[in-house]
Amino acid sequence: MSADLDDTDRAILRALVADAGLGAGEIGRRLGLSQPAAWRRIRRLEEAGVIRGPRLEVDRAALGFGVTVFLGIKLAAKGRVSLEDFERAATAIPEVQVVQHVLGLFDYRLRVVARDLADFERVLRRRIMTLPGVGNVEANVVLTEERRPGPLG
Structure with missing residues (x-):
């Protein structure tokens, strides 16, 4: 799949790595894409296995694990x-x-x-x-x- 990634795909990945909670609408606005176009690209990246899903990051120290x-x-x-x-x-x-x-x-x-x-x-x-x-x-x-x-x- 890496050979199939274009600059827009890489920009989407960078945005999602920085904030996995971003929606397709916000990503589209940031990159000059429509919400449906951004959603289709994100979905294609998920189907190809490049994006494996959002992750929850827990602050271990805040939970008492210092x-x-x-x-x-x-x-x-x-x-x-x-x-x-x-x-x-x-x-x-x-x-x-x-x-x-x-x-x-x-x-x-x-x-x-x-x-x-x-x-x-x-x-x-x-x-x-x-x-x-x-x-x-x-x-x-x-x-x-x-x-x-x-x-x-």
Whole structure:
């Protein structure tokens, strides 16, 4: 689909990345399109899988989760524990928001949220370290985070 994107499609994507709540009418006004034309383009981008739907962004700190930690996890014995067993167990932990199977020093990267460092330590000791096959674990506490939409063509 990326070869089929024109400048207007990219402008629509940039507008939606900045504010996913924009309607076709507002996008049309910003880009000099009619509301139906903007709606048809948005719909085509959705049908092609370029737009997967609006997302709700939650302020974790406002909900009391002030600590985010990225964990690198190396499985101790790959042959004994299936990757599916590890993934199933890891995704069942409410504080684990993302489980990524990665290539490199670690087998998995997890994004974990906690109320504070003491809460993170409890999650690490009672839940993460008891996951099937866990060997080495490296923690990186997030100090600040800036989000960028990434390349849009």
